[in-house]
Amino acid sequence: MSDYPASIDIMEEGPREGFQIEPGPIPTADKIALIDALSATGVQRIQVASFVNPKLVPGWADAEAVVAGFTPRAGVTYGALWFNPRGLERTLAFKDRLSVTGSITVSASEAFSKQNLNRDRLAQLDAMRSHVTEHLARGVAVNRVSVQASFGCNFSGTVTTEQTVAAVADAMALADETGCAITRISIADSMGWANPAQVERVVGAVRSRWPEPAITLHLHDTRGLGIACALAGLRMGVRNFDAAVGGLGGCPFAKHPGAPGNIATEELVFLCEEMGIATGIDLEALLEASALAERIVGHRLPSAMLRGGGLAAHRVKAA
Numbered sequence: 001m002s003d004y005p006a007s008i009d010i011m012e013e014g015p016r017e018g019f020q021i022e023p024g025p026i027p028t029a030d031k032i033a034l035i036d037a038l039s040a041t042g043v044q045r046i047q048v049a050s051f052v053n054p055k056l057v058p059g060w061a062d063a064e065a066v067v068a069g070f071t072p073r074a075g076v077t078y079g080a081l082w083f084n085p086r087g088l089e090r091t092l093a094f095k096d097r098l099s100v101t102g103s104i105t106v107s108a109s110e111a112f113s114k115q116n117l118n119r120d121r122l123a124q125l126d127a128m129r130s131h132v133t134e135h136l137a138r139g140v141a142v143n144r145v146s147v148q149a150s151f152g153c154n155f156s157g158t159v160t161t162e163q164t165v166a167a168v169a170d171a172m173a174l175a176d177e178t179g180c181a182i183t184r185i186s187i188a189d190s191m192g193w194a195n196p197a198q199v200e201r202v203v204g205a206v207r208s209r210w211p212e213p214a215i216t217l218h219l220h221d222t223r224g225l226g227i228a229c230a231l232a233g234l235r236m237g238v239r240n241f242d243a244a245v246g247g248l249g250g251c252p253f254a255k256h257p258g259a260p261g262n263i264a265t266e267e268l269v270f271l272c273e274e275m276g277i278a279t280g281i282d283l284e285a286l287l288e289a290s291a292l293a294e295r296i297v298g299h300r301l302p303s304a305m306l307r308g309g310g311l312a313a314h315r316v317k318a319a
Contacts, residue, residue, distance in 0.1 A: 003237035007278035011242045012038055012265055014293060016047035016081055018248025020059040021261065022297055028062045030296045032069040037289040038245060039073040042281040049080045051087040067094045085134050092138065102135040102142035104128050104174055108167040109153035112190065116148065125170055132178045145171040146186040150202060152193020161201050168206055185213045189229065192222020196232035203236045216240040219263045221247060221302065226263035227271060234277065243268045246290040246301035264303035266290050270310060283310050
C-alpha cells in the first residue's frame with residue numbers, strides 16, 4: 001500500500017551544503033547569484049550559509065557577506081546552519097533576513113558522532129542540553145530533531161532501525177526535559193547507505209512511535225539510490241525533503257571525495273511532477289539554476305536531469 005502526498009515541500013540546501021565541500025574558494029558574488037536564481041524558481045525554503053568556524057569550513061568564511069548580499073523574495077524562507085553559541089550569535093545578527101529556529105542533533109552511529117562532532121553519544125547529548133538552553137535563553141525556539149547516519153556508517157558499518165529509533169528517543173527525551181515542542185524529525189542518510197526498503201522500515205518505525213511530528217528525509221546519492229529512496233519516502237507519505245540543486249554537496253567528514261552529494265533538487269521535482277505530486281517549482285528555471293551552479297563550481301555536477309533536461313519541449317513537439 002502507498003500513501004503518496006498531494007504535494008511536497010523541499011528545503012534547498014545547495015548553496016549552504018554545496019559550497020562548503022568545494023576544494024577551491026567560491027566568490028561571494030557567485031554564491032549570491034545562485035541564491036537569487038533559486039529564489040526565482042518557486043523553491044520556498046533555501047539554506048543560504050553556514051555560520052561555522054572558517055578554519056574548519058573555509059568555504060563559509062564569507063557567510064556574513066553572502067547573507068547580507070542576496071535579494072530576499074516574497075514567499076521564500078531563508079535559513080542558515082550553526083553549531084555553537086558563536087554561530088548562533090552570528091546568525092541572529094541577520095534575524096531580519098533569516099528564519100532562526102534551533103535543532104537537537106544526534107547520530108544513530110556513535111562512530112560518526114565522534115568523527116563528525118568529536119563527541120560520543122553522552123557527550124553529544126550534554127552538548128545539546130547546553131545548546132538548547134542557550135537557544136531558549138535567546139528566545140529561539142527549538143522545534144526540530146535531526147538524526148545523522150540514520151541508515152549506515154562508513155566508520156562502524158550497518159546502522160539498524162533500532163539504533164535510529166533509539167537516537168530519536170534520546171533527542172525527544174531531551175526535548176521533553178527542556179520543554180521543547182518538536183514539530184519535525186529529520187532522518188539523514190549522511191553517507192549514502194540507505195536503500196528503499198530500509199527507508200520504509202525506518203520511516204514506519206519512527207512514525208509509529210512519534211506520529212505527530214512531520215518527517216523530513218535528507219538523502220545522499222552516494223551510491224545512486226537517492227531518488228529510489230525518495231520514492232520510498234513518498235510511498236510512505238513523507239512530504240518534506242532536503243535536496244541540493246545539481247546534486248551539490250555531501251558530508252565533508254564522510255570520506256567520500258568525488259562522490260555525489262545530496263539528491264538533486266531537479267530530479268526530485270521531476271519525479272514528483274511526473275507522478276502528479278505538486279512541488280510549486282518551475283523545473284525549467286531550476287535547471288537553469290543547476291547549470292549556473294555547475295558553471296560556478298567549474299566541474300561536472302552529478303545531476304542526470306542537468307544532462308537530459310525535462311520533457312516539456314518534447315511533449316510540445318509530439319503534440
